[in-house]
Amino acid sequence: MFRVRKTDGCRLLATLALLALAGCESAPPQATDADVIIVGAGIAGIAAALEAESLGARVLVIEANSVAGGHAVKADGFALVDTPLQRAKGLRDSPDIAYRDFVAWGEDPDPGWTQRYAGESRTEVHDWLTALGVRFTTLADTAQDTVPRLHQTRGGAVNAVVPLIRAALQRERIDFLWNTEVTGILRREGRMAGVYTRRTRNDGQRLYRAPAIVLATGGFGANLGLVRQHWRADLPVPARLLAGAGSFATGSGLALAEPFGAAVTRLDRQVTVVGGLPDPRNPDGERGLLVQNPAAIWVDATGRRFTNEAAPGRVTERAVLALSPATLWLVFDAAGARKLTVDGAAWLTPATVRRDILGNATLVKSATTIEALAESAGLPAATLADTVERFNRFVELGMDTDFGRIGPGMTEPPPARLRQPPFYAVQLYPMTRANLGGLAIDAEARVLGGASQVLHGLFAAGEATGVAGINGSHGGSGTFLGPAVLTGRVAGRGAARLVLGEAAATAPASPPDATERPRPGTAPVTLRRESGDLPALLAAARPGYWHFNVSHALLVERGQACADCHRSGWPPSPAITREQRLVQLDSCTRCH
Numbered sequence: 001m002f003r004v005r006k007t008d009g010c011r012l013l014a015t016l017a018l019l020a021l022a023g024c025e026s027a028p029p030q031a032t033d034a035d036v037i038i039v040g041a042g043i044a045g046i047a048a049a050l051e052a053e054s055l056g057a058r059v060l061v062i063e064a065n066s067v068a069g070g071h072a073v074k075a076d077g078f079a080l081v082d083t084p085l086q087r088a089k090g091l092r093d094s095p096d097i098a099y100r101d102f103v104a105w106g107e108d109p110d111p112g113w114t115q116r117y118a119g120e121s122r123t124e125v126h127d128w129l130t131a132l133g134v135r136f137t138t139l140a141d142t143a144q145d146t147v148p149r150l151h152q153t154r155g156g157a158v159n160a161v162v163p164l165i166r167a168a169l170q171r172e173r174i175d176f177l178w179n180t181e182v183t184g185i186l187r188r189e190g191r192m193a194g195v196y197t198r199r200t201r202n203d204g205q206r207l208y209r210a211p212a213i214v215l216a217t218g219g220f221g222a223n224l225g226l227v228r229q230h231w232r233a234d235l236p237v238p239a240r241l242l243a244g245a246g247s248f249a250t251g252s253g254l255a256l257a258e259p260f261g262a263a264v265t266r267l268d269r270q271v272t273v274v275g276g277l278p279d280p281r282n283p284d285g286e287r288g289l290l291v292q293n294p295a296a297i298w299v300d301a302t303g304r305r306f307t308n309e310a311a312p313g314r315v316t317e318r319a320v321l322a323l324s325p326a327t328l329w330l331v332f333d334a335a336g337a338r339k340l341t342v343d344g345a346a347w348l349t350p351a352t353v354r355r356d357i358l359g360n361a362t363l364v365k366s367a368t369t370i371e372a373l374a375e376s377a378g379l380p381a382a383t384l385a386d387t388v389e390r391f392n393r394f395v396e397l398g399m400d401t402d403f404g405r406i407g408p409g410m411t412e413p414p415p416a417r418l419r420q421p422p423f424y425a426v427q428l429y430p431m432t433r434a435n436l437g438g439l440a441i442d443a444e445a446r447v448l449g450g451a452s453q454v455l456h457g458l459f460a461a462g463e464a465t466g467v468a469g470i471n472g473s474h475g476g477s478g479t480f481l482g483p484a485v486l487t488g489r490v491a492g493r494g495a496a497r498l499v500l501g502e503a504a505a506t507a508p509a510s511p512p513d514a515t516e517r518p519r520p521g522t523a524p525v526t527l528r529r530e531s532g533d534l535p536a537l538l539a540a541a542r543p544g545y546w547h548f549n550v551s552h553a554l555l556v557e558r559g560q561a562c563a564d565c566h567r568s569g570w571p572p573s574p575a576i577t578r579e580q581r582l583v584q585l586d587s588c589t590r591c592h
Helices: 010-025 045-053 070-074 084-088 095-106 112-131 158-169 224-229 252-260 314-319 350-358 371-377 382-397 481-500 533-539 546-558 578-585
Strands: 035-039 059-062 134-142 149-151 174-176 180-188 191-199 205-209 214-217 269-278 289-290 297-299 328-332 340-344 362-367 421-435 444-446 454-460
Touching: 010 252, 035 045, 035 191, 035 252, 035 481, 045 070, 045 158, 045 174, 045 214, 045 289, 045 481, 084 454, 095 112, 112 158, 112 481, 158 174, 158 578, 180 205, 180 252, 191 214, 214 252, 214 533, 252 382, 252 454, 269 314, 314 421, 314 578, 350 362, 362 371, 371 382, 371 421, 454 481, 533 546
Parallel strands: 035 059, 035 214, 059 174, 191 454, 214 454
Antiparallel strands: 134 149, 180 191, 191 205, 269 289, 269 421, 289 340, 297 328, 328 421, 362 421, 444 454
């Protein structure tokens, strides 16, 4: 049995839910609210909803946030195999080549799901997405692939997620319930029968009934207690660990399935990046931003380099996690400062990076000499000066005899010497990113219990399953979004067929193409807002308004007007109707 740590409030809710479950076990059957309930409106949940609906199912999607998309809106791309874009560029790819690449990189991926993804990503993911209006425009090469297969949409993955959400909102058999947490699952006579919910904005509680439930709740990277509990045994737990996963990645799917004896797998396989910088706008100090700088050297607490900074992430991450303490300093000069990138929050712009990161003396130390920089950063001055001098000699010689960053086999452009003041030092920490394990599922995405027995009526998809183990022990580029879509479709298909039986195979499907209904309210609307209203709302502690606060804080900071997002079909009030939600989608790319 695995344990999921909760706050006292969450523990009370879970206890109440289980008591309710026990009391309702033998209750007489009641009418259902849907054929399939999907918990979570990230990319896996939306894919499951579209698939189940296309087979004739009535679908209810329950989402804890006020918008759909999950962490996928901040992601990069999709690892896809043998696509028209690859062929147009003269690249030869195949399921066999992709499978070998996935195994070589992940080391121990789930063989069945990995083989399936390599063979079906073209039809089940690429072709399905493009039929829904997603347009892949570029291919990126990555360290894990022998053939470039990271497919990207112009503007990031948000432009792959938004078309899916739009398609789901346009289908009458899919309903959404927003700002709602699922606190428990009802099982009757060995079959899943519904979910208990709590509205985050008013604490209202209700049971929604359905014979099939899909858990698409994401990972648990924002739950640092759970991350530490399941830390890998071969490396020490970092003294300081930052959360870099989505804010709603709390492991709720694990907690929901635990009372039924759900099996879990690979919970200690986690993507932990080592470029975490404490977010200066996060009051509890637990959230992190991802910092990278190809012009920097990495030093440990002794002021010495300890790894090839340009090595693949799985190499550098292990090198940092093995340090004591598990922390590093990026050291770079004025020229290198121009190559600093910071990701992980919508408020980040070149201007805010200069002001709130580089200009923040608490986060970034600077000085006109290396010795003064070391003193400011708390590093041994003589050692750091020797380290920089040695690295500069390697640059001049064209050979790094310590770690091989410079010389034969280089995959990155040669670095420059560190010589132009001011010099900078940024201390970074390990930071959670994604999970490579989760609920154990079979080939139909059914959640398994003990002895691999199927938990009837319970399915799971996406990062709640560690995307079916396709990444093995090392997360890859594009091997989260693509497998999330595949497992979502498989789960939605299985849930619909469980409920509808053979009828699902012959149900009139929704149109698979990207043809849109006319969207009302696309013209700007003249809005008036009292100047004090919005700041007052943002200052108030209002549970259930996480997305509202993040997006509107940006609006205030950037001096934007309400009409920049709100249109005539969506006044400055919560988006409630389908039509309002469709208009709201047009504003997603303003932040993401």
